[in-house]
Amino acid sequence: MEPEAHHTQGPRRIGPDQRAELLLGALACAVLLFVALFVAFVVREAWPSFAANGLHWFSSGGSVDKQIQAIFTSGQQLAEPVYTFHAWPMIWGTLLVTGGAVLLSFISALFVAVFVVEFAPEWMRRILEPIIRLLASVPSVIFGLVGVLVLVPFIRAHVITESARSHVAYIVSLNGYSLLAGVLILSLMIAPLMIAVFADGLRSVPRGWLEGALGLGINRWRTFWKIGVRTARPALVAGTVLATARGLGEAVMLAMVSGGAGFAPNPADGWTFFVEPVRPFAVTILQTSEELTAPPMRHTIFAIASVLLLSAMFLSFAGWAAKQPMKKYGVRA
Amino acid sequence: MHVKHTRLAAAVATALVALFALPAGAGAAKVTVLGSGSSAIQPYLEVLFKGYKKVEPNVNFVYNANNGNAGVKDVQAGRSAFALQTRPPVPSDTGTTYTKLFLDGLCIAVNPANKLTNLPISTVKDIYTTNTTDWSGVPGSGLSTTISVFGRFPTAGLYTFFQSAVLGGASPGTNVTPLDKDGEVAVAVKGNANAIGYVGLANSRPGSGVKRLNLNGQPCQASAIKTLKYPLSRYAWFVLPTNNPSRIAQRFGDWIRASYDAGVIVDKAGAVPIYNATKKPKAKKKK
Numbered sequence: 001m002e003p004e005a006h007h008t009q010g011p012r013r014i015g016p017d018q019r020a021e022l023l024l025g026a027l028a029c030a031v032l033l034f035v036a037l038f039v040a041f042v043v044r045e046a047w048p049s050f051a052a053n054g055l056h057w058f059s060s061g062g063s064v065d066k067q068i069q070a071i072f073t074s075g076q077q078l079a080e081p082v083y084t085f086h087a088w089p090m091i092w093g094t095l096l097v098t099g100g101a102v103l104l105s106f107i108s109a110l111f112v113a114v115f116v117v118e119f120a121p122e123w124m125r126r127i128l129e130p131i132i133r134l135l136a137s138v139p140s141v142i143f144g145l146v147g148v149l150v151l152v153p154f155i156r157a158h159v160i161t162e163s164a165r166s167h168v169a170y171i172v173s174l175n176g177y178s179l180l181a182g183v184l185i186l187s188l189m190i191a192p193l194m195i196a197v198f199a200d201g202l203r204s205v206p207r208g209w210l211e212g213a214l215g216l217g218i219n220r221w222r223t224f225w226k227i228g229v230r231t232a233r234p235a236l237v238a239g240t241v242l243a244t245a246r247g248l249g250e251a252v253m254l255a256m257v258s259g260g261a262g263f264a265p266n267p268a269d270g271w272t273f274f275v276e277p278v279r280p281f282a283v284t285i286l287q288t289s290e291e292l293t294a295p296p297m298r299h300t301i302f303a304i305a306s307v308l309l310l311s312a313m314f315l316s317f318a319g320w321a322a323k324q325p326m327k328k329y330g331v332r333a
Numbered sequence: 334m335h336v337k338h339t340r341l342a343a344a345v346a347t348a349l350v351a352l353f354a355l356p357a358g359a360g361a362a363k364v365t366v367l368g369s370g371s372s373a374i375q376p377y378l379e380v381l382f383k384g385y386k387k388v389e390p391n392v393n394f395v396y397n398a399n400n401g402n403a404g405v406k407d408v409q410a411g412r413s414a415f416a417l418q419t420r421p422p423v424p425s426d427t428g429t430t431y432t433k434l435f436l437d438g439l440c441i442a443v444n445p446a447n448k449l450t451n452l453p454i455s456t457v458k459d460i461y462t463t464n465t466t467d468w469s470g471v472p473g474s475g476l477s478t479t480i481s482v483f484g485r486f487p488t489a490g491l492y493t494f495f496q497s498a499v500l501g502g503a504s505p506g507t508n509v510t511p512l513d514k515d516g517e518v519a520v521a522v523k524g525n526a527n528a529i530g531y532v533g534l535a536n537s538r539p540g541s542g543v544k545r546l547n548l549n550g551q552p553c554q555a556s557a558i559k560t561l562k563y564p565l566s567r568y569a570w571f572v573l574p575t576n577n578p579s580r581i582a583q584r585f586g587d588w589i590r591a592s593y594d595a596g597v598i599v600d601k602a603g604a605v606p607i608y609n610a611t612k613k614p615k616a617k618k619k620k
Binding site: 063065066068069072075076077078153156162165166169170171172173174175177255259260261263277287288290291293294 | 399400402403406409410423424425463466467478479480481482486487488504506507508509510511512513521524525527528
């Protein structure tokens with residue numbers, strides 16, 4: 001330290017600004033600590049289930065619903081705890097529902113966002129934007145109700161044929177509660193979220209870049225596709241990550257429309273595949289949480305929760321990693 | 334004495350009301366009592382809550398139909414003052430006391446489009462264990478389509494009861510679509526011509542849009558349930574914590590179980606009262 005500084009400033013004191021800074025810093029650290037403790041708690045509660053099953057936890061084998069029943073009955077009867085659990089049907093169900101919905105809504109959201117930002121007339125934009133924002137905030141249980149009362153009966157009556165039903169009758173009932181219903185409604189729920197983020201990204205593309213291209217005589221569509229959308233790629237990634245996370249965690253709506261049975265839809269069944277029932281992870285937690293007090297069931301539920309939690313963390317990391325190479329010529333998102 | 338019959342009865346009734354109402358009404362204004370449990374029993378409870386208003390007007394009940402097994406856990410954890418359950422106690426129900434309230438029936442319901450009126454219980458088992466998957470395999474149904482089988486999640490008391498009473502302890506097949514509540518099964522069967530499901534008496538009553546089947550020739554009705562001839566007759570259980578139960582909940586349970594008024598309400602709602610006084614209370618009342 002220089003003696004002159006001492007002279008002019010006097011003894012070092014913490015001003016109100018610095019105090020606020022320190023406080024905010026401490027808060028941020030507390031959040032980090034909280035997240036760490038949270039993850040540690042979930043994983044610790046989950047450990048007995050993973051320890052008993054090893055990597056077979058992620059494999060398929062037997063009926064997962066019978067396994068769940070054996071797990072919580074062992075707790076109910078105060079017997080030797082049972083842990084055998086093969087989660088593959090639910091992992092597959094989560095992948096199918098979330099993946100299907102994200103794919104479907106990504107394509108539609110991209111086109112809608114491009115239209116809203118670049119091609120829609122001003123009056124239409126003024127109507128569309130609030131509606132999209134409203135759709136993004138509708139509670140999922142309302143989507144579930146509409147699904148159960150409209151989409152599920154429609155699928156049963158108009159999509160599923162009697163021959164398809166009898167073909168798989170020994171394994172599963174086809175009655176409208178299906179992968180298709182889950183994917184369609186989930187896309188409807190997450191697409192507005194994507195549109196909002198995509199549109200923000202597209203709007204922040206520097207006008208000069210687009211005008212430059214137009215000035216060279218390139219048509220509007222091509223300009224926007226090649227320059228606008230390309231530049232906005234980080235926003236596309238951010239919106240997709242956000243929407244995927246919401247899809248992963250969606251429980252209530254899917255519990256209502258996707259069928260409830262712990263069944264892994266089989267692509268070998270052809271078109272029937274789409275109308276077979278699924279039960280993703282989040283729905284399983286919702287429906288078995290009544291048995292949380294049976295210790296083996298609690299550990300199993302937490303094991304499911306930890307897989308969901310780690311996938312969500314991995315997802316945001318992958319999103320961050322994917323954005324890195326795009327940053328050079330992209331907008332920030 | 335018989336001359337002043339009605340006046341005497343009225344006086345006794347007033348005295349009883351006063352007796353019941355005093356402890357709760359003395360100091361406090363409104364008391365809210367929380368209960369939870371079976372969704373199949375909920376329709377009866379709703380009318381019983383209304384009827385109990387006459388006995389203790391200050392008591393307000395809130396019932397969460399989160400299914401029987403969860404209700405018992407609420408009682409164990411002290412979250413609920415009482416629970417309603419549709420299966421007998423199991424070893425993990427420690428710290429709770431079960432009391433039989435009245436008899437209820439578990440009905441096997443099909444869509445009205447189905448021509449069946451009777452099923453042997455073994456056929457029901459075949460349907461729920463995937464041995465029979467097509468209505469053409471069930472004589473008399475008039476249908477030749479694939480059966481849509483509906484059931485409940487393993488966390489429901491009705492599931493446990495059905496599994497032991499019909500399936501002999503076996504697990505239902507993977508083709509049984511599990512639904513979350515008793516009423517949801519009724520709605521699913523109502524809207525699907527190929528459906529079959531098991532539903533409590535209250536949610537399958539005439540006008541509910543589903544058709545009850547006779548089992549082994551016995552109708553799913555009060556008459557056959559009372560004599561225990563109907564194979565799926567079962568008790569509705571009132572579950573209280575063994576230590577320090579809420580006195581209001583206790584009184585409410587006793588009232589459902591024993592009073593004449595509650596008997597009438599239970600009977601009207603479609604279940605079968607068994608312990609209730611059969612005559613209007615006169616001089617004294619069993620309590």
